[in-house]
Amino acid sequence: MTDRALFVVRAGALTTVQDLGRPGYAHLGVPRSGALDASTAALVNRLVGNPSGAAVLESTLNGCALRPRCPVTVAVGGAPCPVTVDGRPVAWGAPVQVPGGALLNIGTALSGVRGYVAFSGGVAVEPVLGSRSTDLLSGLGPPPLTDGAVLPLGQVIGGHARVDVVPQPAPPAELVLRVTVGPRDDWFTPAALRAFTTSTYRVSSASNRIGLRTEGPALERAFSGELPSEGMVLGAVQVPPDGRPVVFLADHPTTGGYPVIAVVRTADLRAAAQAAPGTPVRFVPVRRG
Numbered sequence: 001m002t003d004r005a006l007f008v009v010r011a012g013a014l015t016t017v018q019d020l021g022r023p024g025y026a027h028l029g030v031p032r033s034g035a036l037d038a039s040t041a042a043l044v045n046r047l048v049g050n051p052s053g054a055a056v057l058e059s060t061l062n063g064c065a066l067r068p069r070c071p072v073t074v075a076v077g078g079a080p081c082p083v084t085v086d087g088r089p090v091a092w093g094a095p096v097q098v099p100g101g102a103l104l105n106i107g108t109a110l111s112g113v114r115g116y117v118a119f120s121g122g123v124a125v126e127p128v129l130g131s132r133s134t135d136l137l138s139g140l141g142p143p144p145l146t147d148g149a150v151l152p153l154g155q156v157i158g159g160h161a162r163v164d165v166v167p168q169p170a171p172p173a174e175l176v177l178r179v180t181v182g183p184r185d186d187w188f189t190p191a192a193l194r195a196f197t198t199s200t201y202r203v204s205s206a207s208n209r210i211g212l213r214t215e216g217p218a219l220e221r222a223f224s225g226e227l228p229s230e231g232m233v234l235g236a237v238q239v240p241p242d243g244r245p246v247v248f249l250a251d252h253p254t255t256g257g258y259p260v261i262a263v264v265r266t267a268d269l270r271a272a273a274q275a276a277p278g279t280p281v282r283f284v285p286v287r288r289g
Contacts, residue, residue, distance in 0.1 A: 003069040003070055004069070004070050004121060004124075004152065004153040004154070004155070005068075005069045005070070005150050005151060005152050005153055006066045006067070006068050006069070006119070006123075006150065006151045006153060007066065007067040007068075007069065007148075007149075007150055008064070008065075008066055008145050008146065008147060008148060008149040008150070008151070009065040009066060009067055009103065009147065010064055010065035010105075010147060011064055011144070011145040011146050011147050011149070012059050012060065012061075012062050012063050012064035012065075012106075012145070013059075013060045013061050013062050014059075014060040014061075014144055015057055015058065015059045015060065015063075015064045015144060015145040016057070016058050016133075016134035016136070016142075016144050016145065016209075017055050017056075017057060017058075017123050017125055017132055017133065017134050017141065017142050017145075017151070018033070018034055018035040018036075018041060018055065018056060018057075018058045018132075018133045018134065019034060019035065019041070019053050019054065019055040019056070019131055019132050019133050020034050020035070020038065020041075020052070020053045020131070020133075021033045021034020021035075021131055021133050021250060022034070022128075022129045022130055022131035022133065022135075022140075025129060026231065026254045029138075029254050029255070030129065030135075030138060030140065030254070031135055031137055031138060031250065031251050031252055031253065031254060032234060032250055033131065033133040033134070033135040033138075033140070033141070033250050033251055034131065034133050034250050035056065035058055035116065035133075035250070036058065036114060036209060036249055036250050036269070036270075036272075036273035037058075037078055037114055037116065037270050037273040037274060038270065039270050040077045040078045040116050040168065040270070041056050041058070041116045041118075043077055043166065043168065044056060044075040044076065044077040044078075044116050044117065044118035045075075045118045045122070046161055047075035047077075047093075047094065047095045047118065047160060047161045047163070047166065048073045048074065048075050048095055048118045048119065048120045048160045048161075049073065049120055049156065049157070049158035049159050049160045049161065050118060050120065050121070050122050050157075050158070051157075054118070054121075054122030054123075054154070055122050055123040055124070055125065055132040055133070056116050056117055056118045056119075056122070056123065057116070057117040057123065057145070058078075058114055058115070058116055059106055059114065059115040059116075059117065060113060060114055060115075061079075061108065061109055061113060062107075062108045062109070063081055063105070063106035063107050063108060063109070063115055064106050064117075064145065065103060065104065065105040065106070066103075066104045066106075066117075067101065067102070067103050067104070068098055068100055068101075068102070068104065068119070068153070069100055069101070070100045070153070071097065071098070071099055071100050072097075072098050072100075072119050072120055072121070072153065073095050073096070073097055073098070073119070073120040073156075073160045074095070074096050074097075074098050074104060074117065074118065074119055074120075075093070075094065075095050075096065075117070075118045075160075076092050076093070076096075076106055076115060076116070076117050076118075077092070077093050077115070077116050077118075077168055078112065078114050078115040078116040078168075078274065079109035079110070079111060079112030079113055079114055079115045079171060079274060080092060080109065080110045080111055080112065080170075080171075081106060081107045081108060081109045081110055081115055082107035082108075082110075083096070083104075083105070083106055083107065084103075084104075084105045084107070085098055085099075085102050085103070085104055085105075086102045086103055087103075087105075093166055093168055094163065094166070095160040095161060095163070111170070111171045111276070112170075112171030112274040112275075112276060113171070113273065113274050113275065113276050114273055114274060119153055120153075120156045120160065121153045121154035121155050121156045121157070122153065122154045123151050123152070123153065123154075124151075124152040124153055124154035125141075125142045125151060125152065126142075128140050128141050135251055136208070136209050136210065136251045137210055137251040137252070137253060138251075169270075169271070171271075171274040171275070171276065172271045172274065172275055172279060173279070173280075174279065174280045174281075174282065175203065175271055175272060175275045175279050175280065175281045175282070176268070176271075176282050176284055177247065177264045177265070177268045177272065177281065177282070177283050177284065178264065178265040178267075178268055178284050178285075178286045179197075179237060179262035179263060179264050179265070179283050179284065179285055179286065180262060180263050180265070180285070180286060180287075180288050181193070181197075181261065181262045181285050182260075182261075182262065182263075183260060184227070184259035184260050184261060185261055185262070186222065187221055187222055187223070187227070187259040187261075188219055188220065188221055188222055188239070188259070188261060189220045189221070189222050191220065192219040192220045192221070192222075192243075193261075195217045195219060196219055196245065196261060196262070196283055197283055197284070197285050199216055199217045199282075200216065200280050200281070200282055201214040201215060201216030201217075201244075201245065201280070201281040201282070201283075202214065202215045202216060202277075202278055202279065202280055202281060203215075203275045203276065203277050203278060203279040203281060204244075204277065205277040205278075207277065208249075208251075209249055209250055209251040210248070210249060210251045210252055210253075211238075211246040211247060211248050211249055211252060212246065212247040212249060212272050212275065212281075213244065213246050214244050214245050214246070214247075214281055215244060216244060216281075217243075218242060218243025218244060219239050219243045219244075219245065219261065220243065221259070226257065227257050227258065227259055228257070229255045229256065229257045230255060230256070230257075231254060231255055232248055232252055232253060232254060232255060232256045232260070233248075233263060234248060234249070234250070234252065234266065234269070235247065235248060235263050235264035235265070235266055235268075235269055236248045236252070236256075236260045236263050236264075237260060237261050237262045237263065237264060237283070238256055238258045238259070238260050238261075239258055239259055239260075239261050240258050241258070245261065245283070247264055247269075247272060249269065249272065249273070262283065262285070264283075265286070
């Protein structure tokens, strides 16, 4: 019987297993988690013949290297990067046949931040609360990849897509985030609200899967005091004591005590996943509804 598994040769800066996440458990204090760039994760799954919810690998900046123990169809998407099999260049953004025992190397991102690697059959680690996603905040799911780890692969249920290459959005040169202002905008001065919606911030190198941190004008509160802990949603823009907005991403906490000045439209969070440190950020207010 074929050994359907992957051997991790090089884990990279941060590579995790991700699927569509585990929504519906916020009342238990469990974040949603899942792929930050969910549309790209679904795309690479389609390219190898998987359902959109199959588990993939999410790499960060410098990719990873893997040696499948069986023949497997692979697709790499997200942040553009060089991809090789046993040192030979192969296509990015298209299904590639990788022989068993060959070395698949996903190189350093040429732009953007996160790459997504799908394997025919999906990564078949044990699910927790219905998801195979790694959650860096709560520790649920499999740990981040380490050199020498072995990951099981599921059984192939369909053929790969018959395409040469598919279009994918480029990582943003400027991150424009549409926001609905509130619910705690009254905690900030009128000048702070103007600065929030008219200033250009930049993505901080301290950003991670929990939140996209920004550098730029500090937002002044209208009054001091403590806000009781309250529920946080995906895309909430929380303002900690340093006054710089933080956009909550997939591994965000379910509650928080700092005021939320606005909430980012879910459709814009995909671009946030690929915004490299230093990328300009603008918050553009839109009407509710």
